[in-house]
Amino acid sequence: MLYASLNRLLLIAGVLALPLGVFAAAPKSDESGEGLLPLEDLRMFTRVYDHIRSGYVEEISDSKLLEYAIKGMLSELDPHSAYLDKKAFEDLQVNTTGEFGGVGIEIGQENGFIKVISPIDGTPAQKAGIETGDLIIRLDDKPVKSMSLNEAIQMMRGPKGSELILTIMRSGVEKPFDVVILRDTIKVQSxxxxxxxxxxxxxxxxxxxxxxxxxxxxxxxxxxxxxxxxxxxxxxxxxxxxxxxxxxxxxxxxxxxxxxxxxxxxxxxxxxxxxxxxxxxxxxxxxxxxxxxxxxxxxxxxxxxxxxxxxxxxxxxxxxxxxxxxxxxxxxxxxxxxxxxxxxxxxxxxxxxxxxxxxxxxxxxxAEVTALKAAGPVPTEADLAGHLQNKKGGEEVGSKSREQTRTVSIADPSRKDNQLQEALNLLKGLHIFRKQQEGGDAKPLQTAEVKRDAGDILPEELPESLD
CATH class of the missing domain: 3.90.226.10 (2-enoyl-CoA Hydratase; Chain A, domain 1)
Known part of the structure; x- marks a missing residue:
């Protein structure tokens, strides 16, 4: 039987290789011999191998079964270890140079499903609204529960213009929903x-x-x-x-x-x-x-x-x-x-x-930045009868002037990138502080008015080239 011949081959290989340390499982071993090749487990493996080879409903070649065994070993280690067949190996080498075909999405595995780590800027996935944290449960009509990460990646790859349907589960959304994406040549401008x-x-x-x-x-x-x-x-x-x-x-x-x-x-x-x-x-x-x-x-x-x-x-x-x-x-x-x-x-x-x-x-x-408006004009010192004049000159700012500034200060607040704006404000504050320490002049920090500028562009909305 194949089982007997495989078992004999493994035993011989083990005896020959042991002096060279090939089958020492770890650099540190104890007296119990746990670092040595587990022969009984290998016998169990050959039994399973023989049952699949001889009894599975469809005939599978020995090379394909061994490839499946390698995939299984790696997939059980952690979400990032994987077997790379010819196509996956080529794709990995292409990805590091920044150009590949597909939908433009970085994925991992979680509880058997495919989890979105992040969509890549300017790609079909980002334009279709795929978000970090989304769980992909189906690719076209196929459930991903039984797929390896590489198998899922291969399904997402395809010729430019071809269609892919992702079934998504998203936190805060009650039911799964479908997203239709047209594949494209992904050229990532890093x-x-x-x-x-x-x-x-x-x-x-x-x-x-x-x-x-x-x-x-x-x-x-x-x-x-x-x-x-x-x-x-x-x-x-x-x-x-x-x-x-x-x-x-x-x-x-x-x-x-x-x-x-x-x-x-x-x-x-x-x-x-x-x-x-x-x-x-x-x-x-x-x-x-x-x-x-x-x-x-x-x-x-x-x-x-x-x-x-x-x-x-x-x-x-x-x-x-x-x-x-x-x-x-x-x-x-x-x-x-x-x-x-x-x-x-x-x-x-x-x-x-x-x-x-x-x-x-x-x-x-x-967060979304919105303007909070009072029910009516808010009185200021300049509105009070008999108030003292500003002896330094300059135009007085009453409630009407402030109301006008307040209503035009924020343009399209739903698109405001508050994180980027906070980063910009912090840098402005650091610059002011540094200038004050040095005794020089600094441009005032604009906090009362939020202007529509580069800070309004979300990272996923950046154009293909900003240069």
């Missing part, structure tokens, strides 16, 4: 910049690709040359699902002069690595506010954690996703690989954010 209020630099990083770190440093330097009087930087990492670890290190390096950025620890000898910043701060020490939310994951959390530990930036927003693990892509053939969680990363202060996330220094929830 780094976007814009000047706000004339002298504050807004940087949006959608995800961390191979060149994201170098692009960030380059754009900061170029903007400082164009606008030497920059007063601060907003680094927007909201709904950034992560990406290439080295890119996140380079982004931090752009804002640090020296010091530890992140370190990793794992069981393999080469998994304990310290990443440090090189000499030179591309931003010349400008104050920084980093925006994060529950969709900021992995590499985004490395950046936020490092800048927070070095007290180089104020972190603002809501608690991040909490993915503190490192995946290594290990080729096992010319066209296949495994993505294996091999280490945990730690912030310079020794914090692991795994399943905890980065807590902002200033918590600001997303």
């Amino acid at each position: 780094v976007r910049t814009r000047i706000m209020d004339d002298d504050f630099l807004y940087i949006r990083i959608a995800q961390f690709q191979i060149d994201s770190g170098r692009d960030t440093a380059r754009r900061v330097r170029e903007q400082l040359e164009k606008t030497p009087n920059l007063k601060g930087i907003i680094l927007d990492l909201r709904n950034n699902p992560g990406g290439v670890l080295q890119a996140s290190v380079e982004v931090v390096d752009a804002f640090l002069d020296t010091g530890l950025v992140v370190y990793t620890e794992g069981r393999l000898e080469n998994s304990d690595i310290n990443y440090t910043a090189s000499s030179g701060d591309a931003s010349n020490g400008l104050p920084i506010v980093v925006l994060i939310n529950e969709g900021s994951a992995s590499a985004s959390e490395i950046v936020a954690g490092a800048l927070q530990d070095h007290k180089r930036a104020v972190i603002m927003g809501t608690r991040s996703f909490g993915k503190g693990s490192v995946q290594t892509v290990i080729p096992i053939s010319e066209s296949r690989a495994i993505k294996l969680t091999t280490a945990l990363y730690y912030t310079p202060g020794g914090r692991s954010i795994q399943a905890q996330g980065i807590e902002p220094d200033v918590i600001v929830e997303r």
